[in-house]
Amino acid sequence: MIDRFPGLAPTRSRAVVHDDLVFTVAVAPDPVTPSMYEQTRKALARIDESLALCGSHKSRILSAIVYINGMPLKSEMNRAWDEWVDMGNPPMRACIGVELEPPHIVEIVVTAAK
Incomplete structure (x- = not known):
């Protein structure tokens, strides 16, 4: 069984649950600040919300x-990540430099257990 939670656009889900796995992706909500640290904090807060929505x-x-x-801004992203992450259960993480659609400068994709 697949459960989909509606996103902001009709063609995107905020999160998807399949059996005991949760899949979600987040960017900082509008208004978007140019700060990597602030965008990361806000995107991680959205991850928290989506995970809670899915149990x-x-x-x-x-x-x-x-x-x-x-990639020169990675240290700012790492600072926000380190403040947010559950240090008792740190996930596997990859960081990839890409060109994102402005004004967003960070996008986070998560797979979690329910």
Whole structure:
């Protein structure tokens, strides 16, 4: 069984649950600040909301992929991540430099257990 939670656009789901797995992706909500640290904090807060909506929590994240626009800003993203992550259950994480659609400079994809 697949459960889909509606996103902001009719062609995108906010989160999807399949059996005991949760899949979600987030960017910072509008208005978007140009700060990598602030955008990351806000995107992670949306991850928290989506996980809760699906009956999960950041302590149950299995893996995360963080896409950032500009690898020199990775330390700012890492600072926000380190403040947010459940240190008792850190997920596997990859960080990839890409060109994102402005004004967003970070996008986070998460797979978690329910």
